[in-house]
Amino acid sequence: MTPISHNIGILGAGQLGRMLAMAGYPLGQRFGFYGDAPDAPAARLGHLFAHDQVDTLDRLTAWADVITYESENTDLAQIQAIEAAGVPVYPGAASLYNSQHRGREKALFNELGIPTAPWRVVTSLAELRQAVADIGVPSILKTTTEGYDGKGQFRLNAISDVDVAWRAVGEREAILEGFVTFKRELSMVAVRGREGEMAFYPLVENHHHEGILRLTLAPAEGISPDVRQAAQRYVRDLMGRLNHVGVLTLELFETEKGLVANEMAPRVHNSGHWTMEGALTSQFENHIRAITGLPLGSTQPVTPWCAMINIIGDTGPVAEVLRLSGVHLHLYDKAPRAGRKLGHINVVARSRTERNKLLQALQGFVPDGLIGKIA
């Protein structure tokens, strides 16, 4: 072990854990995963602590110098148990607590002066009816917890949609959000170290289809200094308030009236995967640096013409991707399944023309017409 080596425990063994480990090994770090599937994406890249065992979080905690997690749906009690055992967990409980509930998250945004759509947490059909009367339609009803990739969401187009919406989210605590008319969806990935130092990746432009991210253009074009500074201020204040350590991502809508925050994730994020080859330091490496107390790396893009395309459902003609120069394939070793993220393709081009040409060559990996809108 070198002086900068740590045993890093990751709760979860999916693709984010896999990419964190691959970014951390070159820094001399070692990885163990708390997961139980021997075919999980990260399972071959370190020790699987929960495989064929019952409740082996203690063993992971005993082994690890520091622990992190893949998902905002991580059990808060686990984080608190690890902290109580004296092993640092980053991001800490405050980051997890506030980001795993859409109501708490929105309240925090507003408290910090970060604009959001109008919103209301509802716990009954009657409350939902009142909220729709106040906020209006179109609006979106979302479960307060555990939603991702558009799951657990229902769009109300008329006040009469109230009953079906309430059933659609499972008749449980939910949040009604006013519909935001936006020009485009943006996100900012940033990182904060143990001593409070911060670094911000550029704003990127995201394109979703059926609730799933399909394409990121990085950096986003046409961002004014005001918009960039506003986004950085929001993320800086969030990370500071939460005493966040590690990567944090804020999803934003760009509207006629400026930025509106959608949600945050206390982790590396799909919209930051372009940084693997597109930035001087990837989001994965910076997360590992942050949680191990190492200096943060530069978040500067290597060119202004990076992009990321998700491989969803099946891998398609993926060998053809390897024929393209300036394109990098990242597969997660997951079995094909409709709507499942199986990998992504990073594009690092030297000009807009070259980037667009590469995107056109890759258009079979995204829904019809998406590339045509851009390239």
Added chain:
Amino acid sequence: MTPISHNIGILGAGQLGRMLAMAGYPLGQRFGFYGDAPDAPAARLGHLFAHDQVDTLDRLTAWADVITYESENTDLAQIQAIEAAGVPVYPGAASLYNSQHRGREKALFNELGIPTAPWRVVTSLAELRQAVADIGVPSILKTTTEGYDGKGQFRLNAISDVDVAWRAVGEREAILEGFVTFKRELSMVAVRGREGEMAFYPLVENHHHEGILRLTLAPAEGISPDVRQAAQRYVRDLMGRLNHVGVLTLELFETEKGLVANEMAPRVHNSGHWTMEGALTSQFENHIRAITGLPLGSTQPVTPWCAMINIIGDTGPVAEVLRLSGVHLHLYDKAPRAGRKLGHINVVARSRTERNKLLQALQGFVPDGLIGKIA
């Protein structure tokens, strides 16, 4: 498993296996290593087949779709046994056989019209005496097999050094090579696919100290088209003759009279480590692509100002490296020991000035005065 996935067995579990695996996982490949040390650099990055077992090469062979190896000192009988079992091994036996004996290697070079220093294989003191009389001094006596990083070598400065030289190499088969007066040391890393397609990285400039590579500048500056074409011709002919599949490296001296071949390695090479961030496709990824029958990737450098510094013996103030922008740390998770390769540092700069500034900041990692000669 995706359509392009393979179970890849690697004979050896050192840093080359580690970096091959990290380059191959993103392509959906899976790795197993034939090695017996649970703390080997690659041990955490795949299954260790020989750990706590006796003779488990059969198990690796049964598991693997394709097998490769880390070292030219791999036992040829192992390769032949794997081939006999019907599992492809790349590079094949011809590449291994010819590169693990300096006499066979030099004979092959000369047969293909690749210039070398004058040389003679000797098996006795009397033969050595005659060879020194013919070739003269200064000259270098090397064991025909198993030497690396300057080990098993003795420089004769006078004819009277014959006795001590013969004892120094262990009184066994050796090769006497005439001393080459060179301007600088170069190398070329190249790759050949299963269908015979080839790709060549640019020539790079290498700086050794006490027989160990310490610094590579990539690409080498001031290479004329004639020199580049000569080097490519040598490597092309070698790979073609050997029906080589995978990466091959040729070390060369640049002299007043042109290039002189020193030695080849049938594998990824320390002088190609710069390609990890410095080329569009790393040597490791291209080796994996080649042996799995995938399309080769572009060997183009991302800037003309890349460099690689080896971390030898101890890791030093390695956290400071992380403060430099455009610098990438690669540690191998090995315990410190004098002369041992523990990791390397890649530099990707946008200008010569920036590269030299970064090299100066890193000069503590190389022997005194080496950076001063360049930057």
